[in-house]
Amino acid sequence: MLRWLQPRPPTTDILTAADPAFERECVALFSEFLHVLGVPKSVGAIYGLLFASPGPLCFADIVEKLGVSKGSVSQGLAFLRQSRAVKTVNSKSVDGGRREYFEPELGLRRLASGLIQEKIQPLTKETRGSLQRLREQTGAAQGAQRTFQLERIKQLETWRRQLGRVLPVMQILLKVSPSAHSARQKAMAD
Amino acid sequence: MLRWLQPRPPTTDILTAADPAFERECVALFSEFLHVLGVPKSVGAIYGLLFASPGPLCFADIVEKLGVSKGSVSQGLAFLRQSRAVKTVNSKSVDGGRREYFEPELGLRRLASGLIQEKIQPLTKETRGSLQRLREQTGAAQGAQRTFQLERIKQLETWRRQLGRVLPVMQILLKVSPSAHSARQKAMAD
DNA sequence: CCGCTAGTTCAAGAAAATTTGAACCAATGC
DNA sequence: GCATTGGTTCAAATTTTCTTGAACTAGCGG
Numbered sequence: 001m002l003r004w005l006q007p008r009p010p011t012t013d014i015l016t017a018a019d020p021a022f023e024r025e026c027v028a029l030f031s032e033f034l035h036v037l038g039v040p041k042s043v044g045a046i047y048g049l050l051f052a053s054p055g056p057l058c059f060a061d062i063v064e065k066l067g068v069s070k071g072s073v074s075q076g077l078a079f080l081r082q083s084r085a086v087k088t089v090n091s092k093s094v095d096g097g098r099r100e101y102f103e104p105e106l107g108l109r110r111l112a113s114g115l116i117q118e119k120i121q122p123l124t125k126e127t128r129g130s131l132q133r134l135r136e137q138t139g140a141a142q143g144a145q146r147t148f149q150l151e152r153i154k155q156l157e158t159w160r161r162q163l164g165r166v167l168p169v170m171q172i173l174l175k176v177s178p179s180a181h182s183a184r185q186k187a188m189a190d
Numbered sequence: 191m192l193r194w195l196q197p198r199p200p201t202t203d204i205l206t207a208a209d210p211a212f213e214r215e216c217v218a219l220f221s222e223f224l225h226v227l228g229v230p231k232s233v234g235a236i237y238g239l240l241f242a243s244p245g246p247l248c249f250a251d252i253v254e255k256l257g258v259s260k261g262s263v264s265q266g267l268a269f270l271r272q273s274r275a276v277k278t279v280n281s282k283s284v285d286g287g288r289r290e291y292f293e294p295e296l297g298l299r300r301l302a303s304g305l306i307q308e309k310i311q312p313l314t315k316e317t318r319g320s321l322q323r324l325r326e327q328t329g330a331a332q333g334a335q336r337t338f339q340l341e342r343i344k345q346l347e348t349w350r351r352q353l354g355r356v357l358p359v360m361q362i363l364l365k366v367s368p369s370a371h372s373a374r375q376k377a378m379a380d
Numbered sequence: 381c382c383g384c385t386a387g388t389t390c391a392a393g394a395a396a397a398t399t400t401g402a403a404c405c406a407a408t409g410c
Numbered sequence: 411g412c413a414t415t416g417g418t419t420c421a422a423a424t425t426t427t428c429t430t431g432a433a434c435t436a437g438c439g440g
Contacts, residue, residue, distance in 0.1 A: 052342070
């Protein structure tokens, strides 16, 4: 059935004989970790696999090593790409063909900002609408009730302001740490 | 069947005639918001209901107003209590009896720290084990492979350090702001 | 135009999380 | 003790979310 798992180009060059045990541990670690953050396990598994690999992997590699369906890998990679947790490597540089190769993003700052955007952004949008509706509703109330409702709406706005203040600071704090020696070509242009 | 929804003590005193529209909006807002953070919707609904209420509510009030089962309310309140998102009010002060009354915690700092502890704590525990196992695994590898794996493990440790640095700062930033001149900063658009 | 590889889409099935409700416990009052 | 209220527990039902796989699009030769 899986008629097209092309035996993965023999680039045993950079890809120094993958270590299955190391792969399994990384896959498990990221699956669980990201799952807690609300990301599907298979997505975490893909990231973990890439993290465990000394060289970039292609679509078929991932399908084979994780033993999940093409569909899942496709969707998982789409998510990871969108949230900038993986980078695509120029295909030409790895094999001559046209398939894409993937590498994990290792900068915590970029990872976090990508995930935050995926999760927080839609949330903020949703919230804005709710606040608007709340304000309109309040028009109908009167007296002590109205006072109370306005108070609560004010509270919501305070929270929003506070969150708006915190998120940017987080981004700064997560900037690649001053451990200079490990910061090789892993530049931090963001 | 629901033979025991005691008609809620007639404390129409503080509880200035609840506004169903306001309640609905708040319930919807918090359900959705907390859901994104990985908290069950019914839990968000309970918090939202309390947030919308001018006075504390008891178990039976919540069951009635939300129209969910006793079981859910019990579990939801357990979660909210544990993460310190609701406070229990001295029963005696509301009615003479022995039922508990609940109020929402409004300080963002406490809310956030509670939720973080619920989510991050188990995660850190899990992670520690994985890191340990990874390190052991690595003992078996050699040469370039070993070098690579040690590098990755170092990366994981860096991340852990960075996260450990960020979380406390977040707590501080979320400290309840004096609100005095906060009204000025209304320009938070995004 | 045909055949083949690389990858996406999406309805339907599988798995995981949440909700329910009945059984249960604990405190109070008679 | 026994009945009643306030609340918890947990297995089973339900809902939501994730995964699968077959059908499909697209690039590249020939």
